[in-house]
Amino acid sequence: MNTLSVCPCGLGDVYEQCCQPYHLGELAENAERLMRSRYSAFVYQEIDYIIATTLPIQQHLLDRAALLAWTQQLTWQKLTIKQVAKLDRLHSKVHFCADFIYNDTGVQECHEEHSVFVQMMNAQNKPCWYFLDPTVPILRNRQAVCPCKSGKKFQSCCGRFL
Template identity: 40%
Template sequence: MNASPACPCGSGSSLNECCGHFHSGTAAPSALLLMRSRYSAYVLGQIDYLIATTLPAQQAQLDRQSISDWSLSSTWLGLEVDSNEVLGGQPEHAFVTFNVRWHDNTGEHSHRERSAFVQVG
């Protein structure tokens, strides 16, 4: 029996027990878990998942090749979640503030973001 690798999102769980469920089609039940699964998708090169979990109104503006190039050419160094704010409403809105680190051919980078999430479907 092959053990599932650790989930890239840093939860401490295996990929199969964590973000792997979402990558396989189960809807993430919260903005926090969706954001963590999106980070894991960058690490794993799952570009279709990244596009599918972007707000539909923004999907047409995405550059699939650039996302793929960045995802696959980077060494992902970690994710730190600073806050998770559920605002409620119908549809539900939330903010997740996080910091992500990666290394590429120009060096090591860090990006801090407060990302807005809207529940769709």
């Protein structure tokens, strides 16, 4: 990886001063920054970062090998953030489009998504943003306490977005 190149996240900074600090453990200060750093992680195949920035209760259900295989099939072209919205005190949504080319066919596509992120305390008791992965089920009674530790019921907290 050429760390002196422009960071793929689209902010125009050098990677080692932009997203690399997040990949090395610095916490993203908001949902947009987490989204951008996750995109860069897909570009650089930093799968451990992708997993670590997903809601902790979902992390063990992610298939590391499948994520790596998927990223190896693609050449990422650019990230466009279309909209960032604060949904409530703990949740934000990032609408984005990630352009890529399939390596085997050369076909170019755009992965467009409305990703939801939640801020919660991490294991070191610091506020941290996490991606709520809608493809990974949270096996939880909707009346149970939300895994983001907000104190609310799952159905009226993170469950609204999954």
